[in-house]
Amino acid sequence: MVQLHENLNVLDDFDANAYIVSGDSPEEQLVVYDALKERYGVSLPFISDPELELIDKFNMKNEDAAYRGYGMLDADGEVVFNKVDDNWGDQLSATIEEINKEYKQLTNN
Helix, strand or coil: CHHHHHHHHHHHHCCCCCCEEECCCHHHHHHHHHHHHHHHCCCCCEEECCCCHHHHHCCCEECCEECCEEEEECCCCCEEEEEECCCCCCCHHHHHHHHHHHHHHHHCC
16 A cells, blocks of 8 residues: 555656546546555545546557557657556556656756
8 A cells, every 4th residue: 555655755846747648437436546555555546537538648549548558748748658558556656767767858857
């Protein structure tokens, strides 16, 4: 439990907003949000994308569903990077490292 909380706190160091985007309804997302918060003491806000428009922008649309993974938009709303990765949550430390690397490249830090 502590590992997820500590890893998500790393995102606080970024001058960026972090969200979970899914095609689920807001009601379905609230159930997952509450479960994550109860189990780990923290969660991220969800964005409901039932038409998969943002998911498609990230090139993560898989017919009528979304691939699991992560990515980043710049300040202009352009996709900086994306990665399809079913195991991103199981390997959260590696995921955070990659996000950090991409963020540093974006901000030239």
